[in-house]
Ligand SMILES: O=P(O)(O)OC[C@H]1O[C@H](OP(=O)(O)OP(=O)(O)O)[C@H](O)[C@@H]1O
């Protein structure tokens with residue numbers, strides 16, 4: 005999903021994103037006493053790409069293989085009946101979630117509704133021992149009692165702004181932008197491969 009808007013600020017550049025992901029990888033390892041029981045699950049779109057980067061970092065630090073999956077929350081949205089997405093993605097979790105310490109990964113945490121949907125989707129697949137949340141950006145404005153365990157950057161924002169992550173592998177640049185959007189416009193990241 006996307007919206008048009010004027011770029012107000014680049015609040016994270018490629019280096020800052022990279023450093024934040026490196027820090028989060030270390031924090032995940034510290035919080036879980038190593039990589040032995042963890043699995044990372046990224047929410048499409050872009051959370052899955054961040055999860056892949058985090059797994060690569062964790063594996064480089066620990067020398068341990070870490071299960072990686074991706075989750076499409078489309079059918080679990082609380083606005084599913086009215087939210088018509090032109091894009092179809094798929095869930096891909098090819099390992100047993102039962103008993104795992106699962107780290108959900110997303111790009112931006114806003115109202116918390118995506119994470120509520122992701123938790124429901126996960127629980128339909130298995131019964132993790134714990135579920136933790138890593139986000140690159142927390143922009144505030146929660147509407148549900150949801151918080152992140154690992155945060156790249158807290159970015160105070162207003163409701164008439166959009167906070168969007170662009171990633172080199174799909175957008176040709178890596179940065180987080182704050183855009184000004186009309187009230188009521190969709191708030192989120194650009195569709196893969198375009199704006
Ligand atoms: O906390 P919330 O209010 O749910 O907002 C956060 C979600 O919004 C964006 O996704 P979006 O719905 O734009 O879909 P996308 O990931 O396909 O861009 C963003 O990528 C988060 O997943």
Ligand SMILES: O=c1cc[nH]c(=O)[nH]1
Nearest residue numbers: 081082083117118121
């Ligand atoms: O379930 C969801 C997910 C994102 N946004 C919503 O409004 N609902």
